[in-house]
Amino acid sequence: MSQQQFMQNPWSNWMKGEGPDSDIVISTRLRIARNLRQHPFPLLATDSQGEEVVRKVTEVAESEALRKRHHLQVIHMDQVNPLEKRVLVEKHLISPHLAEESRKGAVLLSPDESVSIMVNEEDHIRIQVLLPGFRLNEAWEIGTKIDDIFEKHLNYAFDETRGYLTSCPTNVGTGIRASVMLHLPALVMTQQISRILQAINQVGLVVRGIYGEGSEALGNLFQLSNQVTLGMSETDILSNLYGVARQIIEQERVARAYLLEHTRVTLEDRIFRSYGILMYARTVESKEAAQRLSDVRLGIDLGVISDVSPLVLNELLVTTQPGFLQQHAGQKLTPDQRDERRARLIRERIADTERPAGT
Amino acid sequence: MNCEECGKRPATLHLTKIVNGEKTEYHICEHCAQEKGDVFTGFHNFSINNLLSGLLKFDPMQKSVKESTSTKPLRCETCGLTYAQFSKSGRFGCSDCYTFLGDRLDPLFRRIHGNTQHIGKVPERTGGQLKIRKELEQLKQALQKYVASEEFEKAAEMRDRIRALEQKMAQS
Numbered sequence: 001m002s003q004q005q006f007m008q009n010p011w012s013n014w015m016k017g018e019g020p021d022s023d024i025v026i027s028t029r030l031r032i033a034r035n036l037r038q039h040p041f042p043l044l045a046t047d048s049q050g051e052e053v054v055r056k057v058t059e060v061a062e063s064e065a066l067r068k069r070h071h072l073q074v075i076h077m078d079q080v081n082p083l084e085k086r087v088l089v090e091k092h093l094i095s096p097h098l099a100e101e102s103r104k105g106a107v108l109l110s111p112d113e114s115v116s117i118m119v120n121e122e123d124h125i126r127i128q129v130l131l132p133g134f135r136l137n138e139a140w141e142i143g144t145k146i147d148d149i150f151e152k153h154l155n156y157a158f159d160e161t162r163g164y165l166t167s168c169p170t171n172v173g174t175g176i177r178a179s180v181m182l183h184l185p186a187l188v189m190t191q192q193i194s195r196i197l198q199a200i201n202q203v204g205l206v207v208r209g210i211y212g213e214g215s216e217a218l219g220n221l222f223q224l225s226n227q228v229t230l231g232m233s234e235t236d237i238l239s240n241l242y243g244v245a246r247q248i249i250e251q252e253r254v255a256r257a258y259l260l261e262h263t264r265v266t267l268e269d270r271i272f273r274s275y276g277i278l279m280y281a282r283t284v285e286s287k288e289a290a291q292r293l294s295d296v297r298l299g300i301d302l303g304v305i306s307d308v309s310p311l312v313l314n315e316l317l318v319t320t321q322p323g324f325l326q327q328h329a330g331q332k333l334t335p336d337q338r339d340e341r342r343a344r345l346i347r348e349r350i351a352d353t354e355r356p357a358g359t
Numbered sequence: 360m361n362c363e364e365c366g367k368r369p370a371t372l373h374l375t376k377i378v379n380g381e382k383t384e385y386h387i388c389e390h391c392a393q394e395k396g397d398v399f400t401g402f403h404n405f406s407i408n409n410l411l412s413g414l415l416k417f418d419p420m421q422k423s424v425k426e427s428t429s430t431k432p433l434r435c436e437t438c439g440l441t442y443a444q445f446s447k448s449g450r451f452g453c454s455d456c457y458t459f460l461g462d463r464l465d466p467l468f469r470r471i472h473g474n475t476q477h478i479g480k481v482p483e484r485t486g487g488q489l490k491i492r493k494e495l496e497q498l499k500q501a502l503q504k505y506v507a508s509e510e511f512e513k514a515a516e517m518r519d520r521i522r523a524l525e526q527k528m529a530q531s
Contacts, residue, residue: 037454037485038437038453038454039453040437040452040453041438041450041452041453043450043452044440044453122450144480151482151483151484151485152483152484155485157453157454158481158482158485158486159454159457159477160477160489160493161475161476161477162457162464162468162477163477163479163480164477164480164482165451165457166451167450167451168449168450168451169449169451169464169468169471170471172457172472173479174477174479174480176479204473228471228474229472230468230471230472230474230475230476230477231473231474231476231477232472232474232478232479233478233479233480234479234480237479334364334365335364335365335390336367
């Protein structure tokens with residue numbers, strides 16, 4: 001895939017809408033942070049030191065062992081424009097930090113975008129695996145194998161007591177951050193969500209909006225991830241997250257069944273009103289779009305709406321973001337122009353659901 | 360005053376941004392402000408590191424560190440990061456900062472992770488060497504002990520194990 005295609009194609013593997021528990025878990029993400037010994041961390045590195053790290057990492061990516069698994073393509077951050085960077089952020093392939101603040105940053109992407117390796121983000125190497133549905137173990141297996149290959153060729157900063165040494169004290173130890181993106185409309189509607197979020201914070205996990213730290217939970221989407229990385233093994237971290245996510249998924253299912261049983265007409269009315277707005281509106285703000293898409297997705301998952309594919313919803317989640325809309329238009333757009341384009345895009349895609357997804 | 364971006368809604372946010380001494384004023388509505396996230400980078404800067412820096416500032420450890428700095432400045436020999444810089448940014452400059460800060464990091468790690476010791480994955484190559492080196496040290500100590508107590512059979516056994524390990528280390 002060419003660099004251009006990564007920007008133009010709205011599809012990433014994680015949006016497939018398949019995999020275990022895909023009615024609630026949109027995607028699973030695993031990130032492994034690693035650094036090289038005897039190289040200053042990106043925060044303090046000079047441009048030439050940063051370039052050296054990119055060179056070393058890309059050399060490994062081109063090695064036979066890694067090529068056998070993944071054909072990674074390198075994209076250097078200083079060779080993409082701000083709009084293209086924003087698209088990569090909206091597709092969850094790079095972090096806002098790599099897009100905006102890194103010097104000599106780069107990303108290595110697999111063709112289906114399920115593997116993305118950021119170079120010179122906060123750490124030298126951040127291996128990310130992004131899969132559709134609830135698949136923590138699979139994500140870890142893919143990630144740890146890539147990690148092993150890198151470790152064969154590079155001198156990692158590792159310490160017996162502290163584990164993998166990272167730029168930020170919050171990542172030291174295992175260096176792993178695992179997360180699941182959950183769609184929880186029924187827990188929000190039944191106002192149980194705040195109680196659950198409070199409980200989560202007490203078990204070493206954390207909840208954020210879908211675009212990471214500091215972002216709000218748009219469209220009832222919540223990102224649940226581990227907080228602790230030191231003093232717990234990778235297996236413990238993953239099974240802790242798995243257990244808590246499992247509980248929340250069950251709670252959401254119970255809440256959905258309750259709403260359907262006790263407030264069916266109100267619920268259907270809400271779902272169909274949102275459906276109507278998405279099908280006919282001429283201008284939609286991003287926040288409203290996210291909420292309406294959430295309602296329609298709930299409608300699909302409950303079998304209330306049967307003629308829209310959940311795949312289209314995952315795609316719209318990304319393509320209705322400001323960066324993508326502008327990339328698609330090929331120009332900068334004012335917020336009003338974006339609202340208009342967003343409405344048109346949603347109308348067209350929903351009306352077009354017969355078309356096989358991904359074409 | 361109407362919003363400068365859309366020109367329709369009333370401007371509810373008034374911002375002054377100064378970049379390289381150049382002052383720019385923004386008058387925009389809340390809707391456009393949300394869409395135009397880049398204007399607000401100043402607000403989004405509040406991150407986990409600000410919190411960490413907060414933890415370190417109120418860290419009683421820091422006080423004792425400050426007192427002791429009068430004779431010798433605390434600075435990482437590899438990257439030059441000082442304790443003061445670390446407590447301000449909440450980030451390390453290189454992997455050697457962990458060595459230079461040493462046990463001083465324990466209270467911080469305990470607060471963030473509830474732990475100070477790694478128990479997870481060990482890298483095959485770099486970590487493997489560490490494991491072997493540790494084992495070698497133990498064997499050498501045992502060897503000396505057996506030699507001192509004239510238990511030569513056991514000492515010979517230690518010597519053979521040390522040789523095998525040293526060979527393994529040289530190969531890897």
